[in-house]
Amino acid sequence: MWNDNVVVFDVRIDDYQSILRHYSFYDKWFEINCTFDREGKLLPENGPIKRSFNCDICSPCFSIGNNIYNVDLELDVLVNPNGKDYIIIDEDDFKEEIRKNNLTSFEEKGALAGLNQLIEIIESGKFIDFLNDIYPFSDVTNCTSALPMEKRTQKEVPLFEKETRYTLYGKKE
Numbered sequence: 001m002w003n004d005n006v007v008v009f010d011v012r013i014d015d016y017q018s019i020l021r022h023y024s025f026y027d028k029w030f031e032i033n034c035t036f037d038r039e040g041k042l043l044p045e046n047g048p049i050k051r052s053f054n055c056d057i058c059s060p061c062f063s064i065g066n067n068i069y070n071v072d073l074e075l076d077v078l079v080n081p082n083g084k085d086y087i088i089i090d091e092d093d094f095k096e097e098i099r100k101n102n103l104t105s106f107e108e109k110g111a112l113a114g115l116n117q118l119i120e121i122i123e124s125g126k127f128i129d130f131l132n133d134i135y136p137f138s139d140v141t142n143c144t145s146a147l148p149m150e151k152r153t154q155k156e157v158p159l160f161e162k163e164t165r166y167t168l169y170g171k172k173e
Helices: 091-099 105-123 127-134
Strands: 006-013 018-025 030-036 053-058 062-064 067-069 072-079 086-089
Touching: 030 105, 053 105, 072 091, 072 105, 086 105, 105 127
Parallel strands: none
Antiparallel strands: 006 018, 018 030, 030 053, 053 072, 062 067, 072 086
16 A cells, blocks of 8 residues: 555565565654564564564655655564553664764654654554554455565665755655
């Protein structure tokens, strides 16, 4: 699904034993990943808590052609399969990026606003409904092949110059 508000895609992983679903937003300072089996059942993972959702606090996405971008702002929220219990992790990494001056004050404020908005959705008890309303879990795409993806550092992508990247957030070109 790709519209003016959100990009949702499913990617085959683990030799097609599971499917990663990614939600990226043009107007929110977070993105959400969850993993399903091929029938659309959420798969829990172990970690600081048993989780089915890994939420990255990041800039709103922007796209150029078929490429989607955002800036990872280091904070993460792990959410239990029930969609109600969560833990915030990587706060030290976030503070370190601020200390190193790798994030702008605009991004710092956006990250904290995104974190608060995400926590509000989780604590309302409507986190799973929020995601299902965007694209239902029951509609897991029957992926026929894994798509190539590239993860790069900010320094490897000229669009991500700290002083100007904010002008792209939320845009679709």
